[in-house]
Amino acid sequence: MKKSFLTLVSSTFLLAAGIVSAQAADAIVAAPPEAPANGVQICDAFGTGYFYIPGSETCMKIGGRIAVTAGYDSFLDAGYSSVEARMDVDTKSDSELGTIGTKIRLSSQGNLDAYTLGGVPNREEGVELAYITVGPAFAGYKESLINKDILYGDSLDLETYLGSLNTTTIGFLADNLGGGFYAGLAVENRDRDNGLETAVYRDGNAPDIAGRFGIAGQSWGGADFSALYSTETDDYLLKATADLKAFDKADFRLTAGYGDTDNAGDYYILAAAGKYAFTDKVSAFTGVSYLHGDAIEDVWTANLGASYALATNFDVKGEAYYTDWKSDDTVGTKLTFVRSW
Template sequence: MNIKSLLLGSAAALAVVSGAQAADAIVAAEPEPMEYVRVCDAFGTGYFYIPGTETCLKIGGYVRTQIAYDEDYNGTADWNPLTRGYLTFAAKSDTEYGALSGYINLETNDNGDTHLDGAWINIAGFDVGYFYNWWDDGLSGETDSIGSSNTLTNAIRYTYDGGTFQVGAAVDELRGSTLGYSNDGQATNDDVGVSGLLGFTLGGVTAQIIGSYDFNVEEAAFRALLTAELGPGTFGLAGVYSTDPNYFYDTAEWTVAAEYKIQATDKFFITPAAQYFGDVQTLDAIGNNSGDFDGGVDAWRVGVTAGYQITEGLRTLATVNYTEADEEDNVLTGSEDNRWTGFLRLQRDF
C-alpha cells in the first residue's frame, strides 16, 4: 500500500466517522416555557387571566381576630372573642357594554357559621343580585349608628357615576324585616323597598343624600352624609330622619353624628366622634323592639376609634364608645340608661 492510498483511506474513514457523529449530535429544540399565570392589568392590581379565557380574576380577603366588650341589655359585662375568615372573588371581562363583573363574598366565623355575604353581577351601571345597599355606607369610625342592620338584600340597582356627580335608584327585597305584621301575627318580610341616591365629589368634599321607602310598613327614611378634608384630617357629618321605624332605619326618629379622622402619621390615625339621637325606639314589656318612636327618649353617644398599620397587610383597630339615654328600655342601652361597648382587633388583609 503506498502513501497516497493510505492518505485517501484515512480521509474517507474520517468523513464517515464525522458524518455519524454529526447525525448523533441532533438535539431536539427546548419547549417554550409555559405561562401558567398571565397578569391582567386592565382592571387594576391583583387580577390574572383565568387560563384559556379572557376573563380576569382577583382573589382577596382577610383573617380577623378580635375581642369585644359589651354591656348587654341587662347591664352585665360580656367579653366576646371572635375569629373570622373572609374571601372575595371578583371576575371581570370586557364586553361591548363595558366591563362585565361578577362578585362572590364568603364569610366564616369561629362559631361554625359560614354564609354567603354577597353575590352579584355588575354591567353598564347595573347591579343585580345579593349585595349591601347604600345604607351600609357610613362614617369612617366605629362610633356612629346611621345605617341599618338589614343592608344585605336581593336587589336591582342602577348607578350613574359621572365622576363629579352620581345618581342612582334601587329596588330591594325586604328580607329579614321584623317590622309590619300580617293578620296571623307573622312578619310580612316579602315586600319591597325603593331607594334613590344623589351625590357629588368635588376636590376634597364628598356628599351623598339617600331617600328610601319601605312598602311593608309604609314609612320612609332619609340620610345626608358629608365628608371634607380639613387640616390634618377628614371631617365627617351625617344626619338621618325616619318617619317611623322601617327596614332602612329604625334606631331613632332623627339623629346627627360627627367625627374628625386625624391622620397622625402615615400608619396611625385616631377618630373622635359623637352622635345625638332624638326620640329613640323603645322596647316593649318583654324586651322586644316596640316598633314606634313614641317613647320620647333621647340619647347621646361619644367614642374614639384608633388604627395602626403594623406592616403591609397587617393592621390593628380599637374603639371604645359610651351611650347614655334619658330612660332605660330602649334599643340603644337596653334595660339600663347607659352602655359601654368596644373592641380590639388584629386583621391580616390580602
Template sequence: MKTVIKNALLGSVAGLAMVGTAAAADLPVKAKAAEYVKICSTYGAGFYYIPGSDTCLKIGGFVQTDYYYQDFSYLPKDEYQDSYFLARGALRVDARTQTEYGTLRSYFEYRLTYGGGGSNFSESTNSNLDKGYIQFAGFTFGKVQSFFDYYADNNVWGVDSIEITSDENSIVAAYTADFGNGFTATISIEDDSSRADGVDYDIYGDTETDIPALIGNINYEGEWGGFQISGMVRQLDSDYYGWSSGDDVGWAVLGGVKFNLPTFGEGDTLYIEGTYADGASEYTGINGSYAPISAVYDLYYNPVTDSYESSKSWTIAGELTHFFSPNVYGVVFGNYGEADIPTNTTTSSFDLFNVGASLNWSPVKGLLFVAQYTYGEANYNQPVYDYKGNLTSNSDFNQVLLSVRRTF
C-alpha cells in the same frame, strides 16, 4: 494512507449522527410550554387573567380576631358576658371582563365567624354571604351595601360594634346613571326585610312589608370630598289581624357629606350625616346602639284609637379620621338621635347619644392593630322597666375592643 484514515473518520461521524438521530426519534415529544398566568393591569393591582379566557380575577380576604369587654347598666350580670372573643375569616373574589357594554363584574365576600358574645355564652361558628352581586352596563343585581347608605360607619371598628348611621347590606335590583364630573344617580328596588321591625305586638303578632323598598340617591365624589342625598319609601302592612292603620307608608331621607382634609394629614377625612325616618327606624341607625333597653319598632298598636301608628326617629352622626403618621391614625366618632314613640303604648320615647374613639396602627402593609372604646346612653321621657325589674329613666353601656386584622 491519509485518504483511508479520512474516509474512516467520516464514516464514524456519519454513523454517530445516524445513531443520535435514531435515539432522538425514540424520545417522547417535548410538552408544550406551560401557560403562565398573566397580569391584568386594566383594573388595578392584584388582577390576573384566568388562563384561556379574557376574564380578570382577584382573590383576597382577611383574618381578624377581636377581644371585647362590655358592661350594660340595664342587664343582670348573669345575662351577658363581661368579656369574649370573636374570630372571623373572609374570602373575597372579584371577576371582571371587558365587553362592548363596559365592564361585566361579579363579586362575592363570604365570611365565617367563630365565638360567643352578648347573651350567647356558648361558642359557635356562623357563616354568611356578606356581599354577592353582578354589575353590568350600569345595573347591579345581588347583595350589596344599600344604595340608601352613605357614611355607613366607615371606621367604626369591630365584628360586634355599634352602628351610628344607616348601614345594611340588601338584595337589590338597581340602575346607576353616570353623568360625569363625579355625579351619579341610582334608583334601586331593595329587599329591606332585615330592616323591618314590625310592631309592638303583645297578642297581635308581627307585621312585614309585602313589597320591596324603593330607593333613590344622588351622589358626588370629587377632590374636596363628596356628598349624597337619599330617599326611601316602603309599604307598612298593618292588616295582619285586620287592624286598620293611618300609616301605611314608611319613608326615610338621608343627607351626608365627606370632606377630605389633606392639610391636616394625608388621608384625613370628616363625615357628617343626618337621617330622618317615619315608620323606618332601621334607616336611621338609632337601633344600632346598645344603650336603649328595647329597639324602636316601625309600627305600634294604639289600643285607644284601635289602629297602628308609625314611630318617628332621626339621628345626626359624625366621624373624624386623622393620620398622625402613614402607619398610625386615630378615629373619633359619635351620634345623637331621638325616637318618637306613639302614645298609649308599652314603651317610652327617648333620646340617645353614642361616642367613641380608636387608635389604629399598621406596622406593615396588610396588618392592623386597633384599640377602641365606645360609650352610649339613652334617656327616656318616662320611666321604663329594665331587665332587672327596676324602673329607670336612663340606661347605658360601655365597650372596649382590642382587634387585629391581616388583609391579603
C-alpha cells in the same frame, strides 16, 4: 301587588339598560391574554390584583381578610373574643354591553356593632354578597344602595340600629356623570339578610325603593343624599352624609338622618366625627351621635380609637365606646388585629 312589583323592576331594569347602552362605547377594553411563559398572566385593565383565568379572557381577583377581636362590654358585664373571616372573588370581562363583572363574598357575616347596643351578634358562615354588574347596572344579593356610614371605627353605622341591610336587589349606580357626580336607583327586597334564599313578593313583602345621589373626589371631600322607602308600609328614611377634608391629614364626617315608621313614629339622628393621620402608619378617630324619636328616648353614642399599621395589610385597631341605649350607661373596649389581602 305582583303587577306593581313587576312594574318597579321593569322600570329600574330599563333605566339601567339605557345607561349601559350609552356607556358601552366607552367600555374599558382588556387586551387579549398572551400565552404565559410561566404561570398566571397579569390583567391590568381593571386595576391591581387581577389575572386572567387560564384559557379565557375573563379577569379574576381574589382578596379577603381575617379580623381577630377581643373586648369588654359593661352592659353584658363580660369580655368577649371573636374571629371574622371573609373571602372575595371578583371577575371582570369586556363585552358588547360593556364591562361585565361578578362578585362573591364568603363571610362569617359577623357584625360586632351589636355589642355597642348591648347584644351578641349571630355568627353564621355563608354567602354575604353575590351579584352581577353590567356597566353601572347590578342585580343579585348585595349591600343596600343607601349610605350606611355614621361614625368612624366599628361602633356605629346604620346597621348597628337596623341590622344587616344586605338584600336581593336590582338597580344601577352611575359614577361617571361628570364633575365627580354619581346617582343610583334600586328595587330592594324588604325581607333583608336572608342570603341566597328565594325572595317572594306578596302582601306583607312588597319591595323597598332606594335612591342615592352625590359628589365625590373633590378637593374638599364629598357629600351624598340617600333615601329608602317601603312600598309595603310607607316607612321611609332620608340620610345626608358629608365627608370633608379640612386639610391633608384631617377628615370630618357630618351626618343627618330622618325617618318615619308605622310602629315607632318619626325619628332623627345627628352625628359628627373626625379622624387624623399622624403618620402614614398611625391614625386616630373620634365621634359622637344623637338619636331621638317618638318611641325612642334620647340616645347618645360616642367613640374614640386609633389604628396602627404593623406591616403592609396588617393593622391593629383599638377602640373605646359609650352609649346609653336601653337607658343604661354602657362602655366598652375592643382590640382588633386585621390581616387583609
